[in-house]
Amino acid sequence: MKPLNILAISGSLRKVSYNTAAIEALSRLAPDQVTVKVYRGLGDLPLFNPDLESQLPAAVADLKSALAQSQGLIIASPEYAHGISGVMKNALDWLVSGEEFVYLPVMLINTSPRASHAQAALREVVATMSGRIIDNACVSVPLLSSNLDMEGVIQTPEIAGPLQKGLQQFVAGIEAQGEADDWASV
Template identity: 45%
Template sequence: MTTLLAISGSLRRDSANTMLLRAAVALAPAGVRIVLYEGVDQLPFFNPDIETAPPPVVRELRGMLSAADGIIVASPEYAHGVPGAFKNALDWLVGCAELGSKPVALMNTSARAVHAHAALAEILTTMGWTVIAAASPVIAVANRGFDAAHIAADPALAGPLRAAIEALVLATRAEVTP
């Protein structure tokens, strides 16, 4: 069983990014389990003084990421940047050598959101994760009000999402490169 951990950079309950990830959970092929992490809003502000002995919620996130074969990230863009709460979550992970070389699907829900997407690619690469280009599509669902069921049922949206999941799964098996 291949396990993928999906993380939304948005704290909004019904964000397009979270809906896309929920659709990914629904579209997971046989032999693949996608787990949606929903605790970004519970993480305390990053503090290097406690990085080596972090709070339980940080240890839980690190453990989930360590156990995952790959990671799916979908994040909005705020003022040409990464949302603060999501950047905070990533800051808690920077020093985790055991997470190095994790293959990542970096999904984008808006073709206009190029700045945060590029920044996230840089951040994740700096962290040692491998952004898989074939698993990192733009699936334009932002500002369209689609829920996860609609995304999963629409062939024009579900097709690229399935292809991205499959590309990430292949990368977890070291069959492809970025």
């Protein structure tokens, strides 16, 4: 296995967030050759404004740089009012016009399996942006009202197991896409 860098974004700004706990746990559960970097700048992004794209704000440039250095993206976003959280949608809007997202493998994590609207909306947005969702890597885990933090997620096999399996499937999908790209260039 080649070393992989994966960026993980929680669509929640809450200090105690199940979505953040899930991706932080994944960063610790990742195999040795896989680095899952948790993006922490979501709250620093200004509201999307196409007029600023020629002179990117520093926070946006940092997000684009982190994504450009990654071979995949993990998104864990809560559902608010049957949709994607505003801060998550704002981050995705900043990435729409860049090359960093095109054909990028994406894994979705849902921490409240009854919250299906945000997942459907994320799938639509990611597909529109030409991201490549690795379906068998997407995971729903019942964290809502569990009171589990990152350590609790890691220590709870019925949560940690599906997250690890999803990450394994995601890594396999990234590697398969890389092999397909290698064959296409021959």
